Each structure stands twice: as C-alpha cells, then as structure tokens.
Amino acid sequence: MFERQKVRDAVYLAYPDRKFLGMTDLTGSFDFLVYRVDLEDGESVVFRGQRNEISPYEGAIEYGAQLAGEQRFYERVPHLPVPRVLCIEPDESALGFPYGFFTYKLGSRLSELFPQVSHRHA
Secondary structure, X not given: OOOHHHHHHHHHHHOOOOOEEEEEEEEEOOOEEEEEXXXXXXXXXXXXEEEEEOOOOOOOOOHHHHHHHHHHHHHHOOOOOOOOEEEEEEEXXXXXXXXXXXXXXXXXXXXXXXXXXXXXXX
C-alpha cells in the first residue's frame, strides 16, 4: 500500500532536520499499516498510513474527526505505540488511489487534536 520511500518522505516532512536510520513493520492490513521509524540520534517515531474511501455523497475527509477516530483506536489497542507521523491516502474513486500525505509535529494544531501523541513513543 505505502512504499517505504513514501514513509521516508512523510517522516522527512515532519522531521526535516533528522537523519533516517531505518524502519520496522509493526502491524498492518489492506487498509492501514504502522511502522516504527528509527532516527539516527536514537529516537524512534511511529508512522501510520491509512487508506480512506471518500464517498461522493459525504464529501471530503474532516481531519479532526479522523484524528479523534485514531485516538479511540489506540485507546482500544494499548499495546500499539501511538503514531507521531500520520499519512492519510484518500481513495477518491474506484479507478485510482491518489496520495495525500498528512503529517504533523508535536506542538502543532494537529497534535492538539490528537493529544496523546506527545505521551507515548515507540
């Protein structure tokens, strides 16, 4: 679903001054995957990629609701680390899968919508 280079690109958008060391698959399925991404300074961050089907009747994704859903997901599955880099891939038609990267940093407006991102690490 997400090539490793796309994961690297998304992590670089969130952490442009950090060197990428490697990544490990944590879990995944057809609709989502989670990677631990190791940075050269020894810190690890978590990347989550998700495919969302966009209904022409419902309109565009409302990202605040998406992040609230992420919070509920990780409350129910506490053994998974909470992601600090998130990528949402909108699936707008049955004919193709256009990519839309969505990243956030701690202290950003998105991390306020997804507050426990600052509390748990890989």
